[in-house]
Every structure is written in structure tokens, then in C-alpha cells.
Amino acid sequence: xxALCLIELDGAEPADVSLRALTLARSLGGDxxxxxxxxxxPQVTLASYxxxxxxxxxxxALEGYAPLAWARVLAALAAETGATAVLAAGxxxxxxxxxxxxxxxxxxxxxxxxQVTPDGQGAHRLVRQRWAGLLLEDAVLEAPVALLTxxxxxxxxxxxxxxxxxxxxxxxxxxxxADLRVRAAESPAGAGGMSLATARVVVGGGxxxxxPDGFAPLEExxxxxxxxxxxxxxxxxxxxxPHKQQxxxxxTKITPELYLACGISGAIQHIAGxxxxxxxxxxxxxxxxxxxxxxxxAVVGDLHQVIPALVTALRTR
Amino acid sequence: xxxxxCVKRVPTxxxxxAVTPDGQEVDTRMSGFSVSPHExxxxxxxxxxxxxxxxxxxxxxxxxxxxxxxxxxALALGAGRAMLLDTGGREFGxxxxxxxxxxxxxxHGYDLVxxxxxxxxxxxxxxxxxxxxxxxxxxxxxxxNLSASPDRVVARREYRGAEEAYELAxxxxxxxxxxxxxxRYPSLPGRLRAKRAAIERSSPAWAPEGLRKEALRVxxxxxxxxxxxxxxxxAVPDLVRVLxxxxxxx
Ligand SMILES: Cc1cc2nc3c(=O)[nH]c(=O)nc-3n(C[C@H](O)[C@H](O)[C@H](O)COP(=O)(O)OP(=O)(O)OC[C@H]3O[C@@H](n4cnc5c(N)ncnc54)[C@H](O)[C@@H]3O)c2cc1C
Ligand SMILES: Nc1ncnc2c1ncn2[C@@H]1O[C@H](COP(=O)(O)O)[C@@H](O)[C@H]1O
Numbered sequence: 001x002x003a004l005c006l007i008e009l010d011g012a013e014p015a016d017v018s019l020r021a022l023t024l025a026r027s028l029g030g031d032x033x034x035x036x037x038x039x040x041x042p043q044v045t046l047a048s049y050x051x052x053x054x055x056x057x058x059x060x061a062l063e064g065y066a067p068l069a070w071a072r073v074l075a076a077l078a079a080e081t082g083a084t085a086v087l088a089a090g091x092x093x094x095x096x097x098x099x100x101x102x103x104x105x106x107x108x109x110x111x112x113x114x115q116v117t118p119d120g121q122g123a124h125r126l127v128r129q130r131w132a133g134l135l136l137e138d139a140v141l142e143a144p145v146a147l148l149t150x151x152x153x154x155x156x157x158x159x160x161x162x163x164x165x166x167x168x169x170x171x172x173x174x175x176x177x178a179d180l181r182v183r184a185a186e187s188p189a190g191a192g193g194m195s196l197a198t199a200r201v202v203v204g205g206g207x208x209x210x211x212p213d214g215f216a217p218l219e220e221x222x223x224x225x226x227x228x229x230x231x232x233x234x235x236x237x238x239x240x241x242p243h244k245q246q247x248x249x250x251x252t253k254i255t256p257e258l259y260l261a262c263g264i265s266g267a268i269q270h271i272a273g274x275x276x277x278x279x280x281x282x283x284x285x286x287x288x289x290x291x292x293x294x295x296x297x298a299v300v301g302d303l304h305q306v307i308p309a310l311v312t313a314l315r316t317r
Numbered sequence: 318x319x320x321x322x323c324v325k326r327v328p329t330x331x332x333x334x335a336v337t338p339d340g341q342e343v344d345t346r347m348s349g350f351s352v353s354p355h356e357x358x359x360x361x362x363x364x365x366x367x368x369x370x371x372x373x374x375x376x377x378x379x380x381x382x383x384x385x386x387x388x389x390x391a392l393a394l395g396a397g398r399a400m401l402l403d404t405g406g407r408e409f410g411x412x413x414x415x416x417x418x419x420x421x422x423x424x425h426g427y428d429l430v431x432x433x434x435x436x437x438x439x440x441x442x443x444x445x446x447x448x449x450x451x452x453x454x455x456x457x458x459x460x461x462n463l464s465a466s467p468d469r470v471v472a473r474r475e476y477r478g479a480e481e482a483y484e485l486a487x488x489x490x491x492x493x494x495x496x497x498x499x500x501r502y503p504s505l506p507g508r509l510r511a512k513r514a515a516i517e518r519s520s521p522a523w524a525p526e527g528l529r530k531e532a533l534r535v536x537x538x539x540x541x542x543x544x545x546x547x548x549x550x551x552a553v554p555d556l557v558r559v560l561x562x563x564x565x566x567x
Contacts, residue, residue, distance in 0.1 A: 010477070065481065067458075090442075092459040092476060095435075099443035099458075103450035108412065108527035111435075111442045130440055134334045135343070135533050143527040149442070182455045184481035195478035201565050225565055236496065243461070243496025244475060249437075250354045250495040258565045268334060279563055281556070282543060290332070292543045297559055301549035309550040313557050314566070 001030025001118070002081045005051075006074060006088040006097060013042045014049075016198065016255070017089035019157035021150040022049040025087045026160060028118060033081055035074060037062065041168050050160035053081070055171040062173055065093065066183040071100035073173045078145055085116075085124070090149040098147050109147040110139065114154040116146070129154065132249040132272040152197075153253045153276025194228050196245060196252045201227025201260070204247060204274070205235060208263015208284065208303055212240040217307040218262065224314050230254060230274075232264050248273035262303040266291025283307070318372035318467065318487075320363040321427045323418055324352040324391060326384040327438040340532030343438070352387050354495040355433030357394075361500040362493060363431050364395035366465045373397050375425070379417055381406050385516055392511035393503035400517045410526035411439070415447035417521035422452060427488060429470065434459045434492045445492035456490040457483040461497045 003025040008015045014022070025032045026049065033053045034046050041054040055077055062069055074097065078086050086101060088094030090112045102109035112129040114136065119125050124141045129151050141148075196202065203222040205215055215229065222229050230247040231240070247254055249269040259277035263284065264270060271294055274280065282295040283303045292298050299306055328343045329351045335344040363374040376391040378384045379402040388399040402417050409417070422430060432445040442458075449456030460483075462473040472483045472491050485491070503511070546555040560566050 015477075065476075092474065095442035096446065096458050099446035100450075102443060103447045108410070109441075109443055110528050111440055130533060131330065131334060131343075131438060132440060133536070134330065135336065136536050137533050138531040140529045140531060141527060142529070182457060182483055182485060184476075184483060186476075187480045187482065195475075198477070225560075226567060227565075237499065239499070246496065258560070258563055268330065268332065280543075281559065287545065292545075293540045295543035297556075298543040298545050299547060299549075299552040299556055300545055301552065305550050306553065306556075309553045310556060313553050314560075317557070317566075 001028065002033055002083045003028050003030055003085040003087060004033045004035060004074065004078050004081060004083040006070070006086075006094065007034050007036045007046070008089060008091065008093060009036065009038055010198070012040065014045055015089070016157060017091055017152045019049060020152065020155045021087050021089045021094070022051065023158050024113065024116060024150045024155050025085070026050045028085055028116060030084070033077075033083070035077055037070065043166055043168065047163040047166040048159045050164045051166055052164045054166060054168045056168060057171050057173055062175065064184060064186065066180050067093070067096045068100050068182060069173070069175050069179040070097045071104060072175060072179050073171065074101050075105055076173060077171060083145060084118075085146040085148060087148045087150060090152050094149045098149055102147050105145070107143045107145055107147055108141060109149070110141050111149045112151040113148045114151050116148060132269070133275060134268055134272050153255050196228055196230055196247070196254060199228045199254065199256050201225040201258045202230045202247070202254050202256045202277070203227055204230045204232070204259060204261040204264050206232035206262070206264030207234040209235065209240070210304070214304070215241065217311060220311050221260070221307055224311065225258075227256065232270050261291050261295070262307060264291055265289050266294055318366060318370050318428045318465065319426070320366060320372065320374050321422060321430045322356070322359045322363045322374065322376045322391065322396065323430065323432045323444070324356040324360065324376060324378050324387055325436045325438070326350050326378060326380045326387045327353060327436065334535065336533045336535060340534060342533070350383070350386065352390070353433050353437035355435070355493060357500045358495050358497050359431040359433055359493050360391045360394050360396060361498045362463060365498065370465060370467060372428070375400065375427070377402065377418065377421060379409060379414055379521065380404055388516055389511040389514070390503070392514050393507040394501065395507065398517070399514060400519070402519055402521045404523070405520065407523050409523060410528065411441045411443045411447060412526050413521070413524050415444050415451055418444070418448050419451035420521065421519070422448070429465070429487060430490045432490070432492045434494045445490050449490040452488070452490070454488050454490050455485040456492070457485055458492040460491050460493045463491060463493070463497060
């Protein structure tokens with residue numbers, strides 16, 4: 001039994017979401033193989049997550065991101081290795097590549113799984129997120145190859161007890177021109193900045209911030225904590241902040257060490273985006289706000305006073 | 318440009334989400350219905366494109382008879398034609414859904430089909446891509462910026478802080494996300510027109526799929542009550558101590 005896992009990279013290392021996917025792949029109980037679109041494999045990390053074979057598709061063979069071409073590579077490698085499962089992280093790319101794979105192989109695809117168990121008779125029992133994680137679904141996936149994406153905020157990344165002996169293979173894909181018809185032109189503009197999805201600290205601002213001019217102290221605090229600002233949907237639909245900063249069901253899912261939610265009530269669609277935070281601290285004038293039922297700590301008070309005072313205290317430390 | 322937008326009727330989830338006793342669906346006794354914000358934006362995007370380039374906007378839903386409400390909402394926003402693919406209350410999986418939409422696209426012919434990136438209820442993340450494969454058209458997903466010209470679109474999204482741009486020759490499929498635009502409110506004449514508009518109907522074939530739902534459930538709650546550190550600025554010293562304990566002060 002082999003599970004083939006698409007690895008997305010963060011620099012030269014596997015992205016945290018891909019380590020989570022590898023953790024779920026290992027839980028299936030068979031061999032774990034990795035596929036990377038890169039010219040070198042982060043062997044030590046992959047081995048520590050139990051990967052026994054890594055397949056490299058080098059930029060000379062396939063440059064950049066082309067979703068259908070990536071799916072063709074997964075299809076070819078799944079056939080070559082006899083994989084019974086193909087996994088990817090539940091990211092834009094992971095969902096996209098696995099959906100293409102589902103379409104070209106005429107197989108079903110289960111998105112945002114949190115738990116998967118082979119039933120011993122060729123099918124898989126699984127649990128997956130529905131409603132952006134507000135609900136879970138128990139399901140059965142009957143397919144010769146299980147196509148799965150792994151929820152980015154629910155499965156913690158855990159390395160194997162003992163590292164695997166890993167072999168690295170260079171895979172030369174056979175692609176048709178049509179496979180490359182849709183291809184990303186990547187521009188670093190805006191890159192380099194820390195992304196909301198991967199930030200270690202997120203300072204959240206909601207309606208309580210009061211307007212577009214109220215965010216300067218939150219920015220300052222985020223910078224002091226080495227983090228970024230995230231916002232609620234009220235803030236983006238009022239046009240106070242761009243949508244790319246929105247946390248929640250229809251925004252970004254975050255998994256920071258700390259989420260500091262300021263002037264945010266904690267509607268369930270917002271919680272759907274921040275439930276993966278390790279710790280939550282709320283600053284809210286209303287001690288009855290729903291966010292307090294999800295937070296570890298709270299300060300009851302006006303964020304316009306508390307945040308500047310906190311910034312001052314941190315600066316004078 | 319002739320554009321088709323696909324929307325799906327889903328329960329409007331308010332302060333709480335609950336499941337029916339048989340675990341088969343969301344309890345809607347206390348809720349209304351709507352379409353996902355991604356799909357509202359898809360309708361708005363289509364209307365904006367045709368305002369600029371000319372053409373038509375059609376809207377389609379596959380669902381029970383009651384989904385006519387969601388079609389009328391889209392008509393009120395500027396769509397000109399609406400189709401109900403009546404499921405008779407049966408749950409269609411993503412493969413059958415894409416096949417049914419593809420049949421309509423083949424019959425009528427469009428330059429561009431817009432969908433949401435994912436449906437609010439199933440979150441399957443695949444109907445748009447399966448549709449594109451059925452049609453042999455190019456597809457881009459998760460799009461938050463679209464510029465259309467008569468024969469092509471450039472679709473943009475963000476990936477790990479960098480921008481990706483996809484150029485697609487038409488006809489094409491694009492799935493969009495909230496944030497691509499700010500949807501307008503329906504006008505009064507729009508509402509009146511929507512109320513009177515005819516709805517075209519058909520009944521697509523259902524087929525079983527390999528992914529079978531057994532039950533939905535609310536995740537075991539991590540709810541607790543936060544430790545209140547204090548009121549206002551007096552709580553700041555304790556707040557600093559907690560931040561230090563959590564290891565976020567470098
Ligand atoms: C389909 C759908 C999808 C959605 N997707 C998202 C999503 O992705 N993300 C999202 O965030 N929402 C989403 N929403 C909206 C969500 O339901 C809420 O409306 C929204 O999250 C509320 O934002 P808020 O907490 O900023 O505002 P409010 O609910 O108005 O809360 C403001 C809070 O600020 C507090 N406050 C006010 N003044 C101060 C002050 N001076 N100091 C401290 N606290 C103060 C108040 O006590 C209150 O708790 C979605 C809704 C739907 C229907
Ligand atoms: N029953 C349906 N009727 C119309 N459009 C649908 C339906 N199901 C899915 N879609 C479209 O496909 C998108 C992605 O859905 P999904 O792949 O199910 O997450 C949705 O945002 C809709 O635009």
C-alpha cells in the first residue's frame with residue numbers, strides 16, 4: 001500500500017500544510033512517497049516524516065505551476081508506484097491539482113479530510129470538513145485510488161518516531177501541449193511579505209476598530225510581535241481593508257501560535273477561519289461576546305485604549 | 318460575451334449551525350437560504366463584464382424547486398435568463414453536477430462560465446474543474462481579479478503572498494472568490510423584473526458517486542470561557558506576562 005503526497009514548498013523546505021498532509025498520509029499505514037516540483041528534495045525533513053521515496057520533477061522538465069500538468073505527473077506516478085491514495089494539502093493548489101486528477105482519472109475526490117482509515121476491503125472511511133469546518137462529515141470513499149486533500153488547520157504535523165531511509169528519484173514527465181495551456185505567470189510583486197495563512201502571530205481587527213484610520217495601532221502591534229493584521233468581513237465589506245486580509249469562511253484560514261482578536265464578536269463564519277490558532281486572546285468591550293467562548297484569555301475594554309497601552313508597554317520592556 | 322453563472326442554494330447559517338436528528342442535513346428550521354458569497358460575486362462579476370463588453374448573463378442552479386428563489390435573486394442583480402436543473406430533492410455529487418451543467422453549456426453555448434471556488438455547504442472544490450474537463454475548456458480557480466476582453470481573460474489570485482496570473486483563451490471556466498468585487502444591492506426595477514421573469518426548467522439524470530456521506534455532525538466543541546485578565550488598560554501588565562508565557566515576545 002502506497003500513499004503519494006504532493007509537497008508544496010516554503011523556500012527549500014516543505015510547507016507546514018504539506019507536513020500535515022504527510023502526517024495524514026503516514027496514518028494510512030503503508031509506504032509514503034512524496035512528489036516535489038523542484039530541483040532538490042528536503043531529504044532530512046521528508047525522511048523524518050516517514051517518506052521512503054521522493055520523486056523530483058525538475059524545472060528543466062516542467063517550469064512553474066501548471067495545474068493540469070501537475071495532475072498528469074501525479075497520475076503517472078500513482079500508476080508507476082501502484083498508489084492506493086494520492087494526497088495534497090487543502091490549499092488553492094492542492095484542491096486544484098487533485099480536482100484535475102479526479103477529472104482525468106474519473107475518480108471521486110474528497111476535500112479537506114481530517115481523518116482517513118483504509119477499511120481493508122479497498123475503500124476508505126473518512127472524516128472531512130464541511131461548511132469550512134463548522135461541520136464534520138463521516139463518509140465512505142469507494143475508489144481504486146483515494147484522492148484526498150488534507151484540512152490545513154485540523155491535522156497537526158507530527159514527525160515519525162524513526163526517520164525513514166529515503167530514496168530520491170528524478171521523474172521525467174511526458175506532457176502534451178494541452179497540459180500546459182493553463183500556467184501561472186508568477187510575479188513576486190507583493191511577495192516577500194508574510195502571508196496571513198502562515199503568520200506566527202495575527203492581530204485581528206473587526207468592526208470595533210471603528211474605521212479605516214483605526215488600524216495603525218494594530219499594525220504597530222503586529223510588527224512588534226512579528227506578525228500580520230487580519231480582519232473580519234465587516235471590515236472588508238466596509239472597504240476599510242482589502243479582502244486579502246479577511247480571516248474566515250470566505251477569507252483565509254489561519255494557524256498562528258497566537259491570534260489576538262480585537263473588536264471582533266466571534267461569528268461562526270469568523271471562527272471557521274481562526275479555529276486552527278493555537279491560542280486566542282480577545283480584546284472586547286463586551287464580556288458576553290461569543291469570541292470569549294473560543295479565547296484562552298480576554299481583556300474586557302476599549303481596544304483604542306488597550307492596544308496603544310500594550311504597544312507602549314512592549315516598547316519599554 | 319455570453320456568460321453563464323452557476324449558483325447553489327444553501328442554508329443561511331446564523332449564530333449557530335445544527336444538524337437534523339438523522340444527521341443528513343443542516344437543520345433549517347431557524348434559517349433562510351441564500352447562495353455563497355463567492356457565487357454572489359460571480360453574478361456581480363458577470364454583470365460588470367457585460368456592462369463593459371456587451372452580451373448576456375444567464376444564471377443556473379441545480380437543486381430543488383425552491384432554488385427558484387436564488388435564481389430570482391440573481392435576476393434582480395442583472396442576470397437576464399435563468400435555468401433550474403431540478404433535482405427533485407435528490408443530492409447530486411460533484412461529478413453528476415458538473416455533467417448536468419456541461420449539458421446545458423453545450424446546448425446553449427457560452428463564452429465564459431463563472432462558478433464559486435467552493436460551495437458553502439459541501440466545500441467540494443471541484444465542480445468548476447470537472448465542468449471544464451467535460452467541455453475541454455481551460456479553467457482557472459480561486460480567482461480574485463479578472464480582466465476580460467472579447468476573446469480572452471486574465472485571471473489573478475494570490476499564492477503564498479505572490480501573485481499568479483493565468484491567461485485563458487475563451488471559451489473558459491473561471492471559479493471566483495469573495496473579494497473579487499463588492500456585489501451591488503438589487504434595484505427596485507431589478508426586483509420587479511426578476512419576479513416576472515420566466516424560469517427555464519429541465520431534469521438532469523442522477524448517478525451514484527464513489528464518495529458517500531454517512532452523517533454530518535457538529536465538531537466536539539472546544540468552547541470554554543476565556544480567563545479574563547482584567548478591564549481596560551489595567552490588564553496590560555497581565556497581558557504582557559501572558560504574551561511572554563506564550564513565547565511570542567522575541
Ligand atoms: C456566508 C457567510 C460567510 C461569511 N464569511 C465571513 C468571513 O470569512 N469572515 C468573517 O469575519 N465574517 C464572515 N461572515 C460575517 C460574520 O457572520 C459576521 O458578520 C462578522 O464576522 C462580524 O464582524 P465583526 O466581529 O467585526 O463585527 P460585529 O459582529 O459587529 O462585532 C464587533 C465587536 O466589536 C466589539 N467592539 C465594539 N467596539 C469596541 C471597542 N472600542 N473595543 C473593543 N471591542 C469593541 C463589540 O463588542 C463586538 O463584539 C460571513 C457571513 C456569512 C453569512
Ligand atoms: N447544485 C449546484 N448548482 C449550481 N452550481 C453549483 C452546484 N454545486 C456546485 N455549483 C457551483 O460549483 C462551485 C463549486 O462547488 P463545489 O465543487 O461543490 O465546492 C459552486 O460555488 C457553484 O458555483
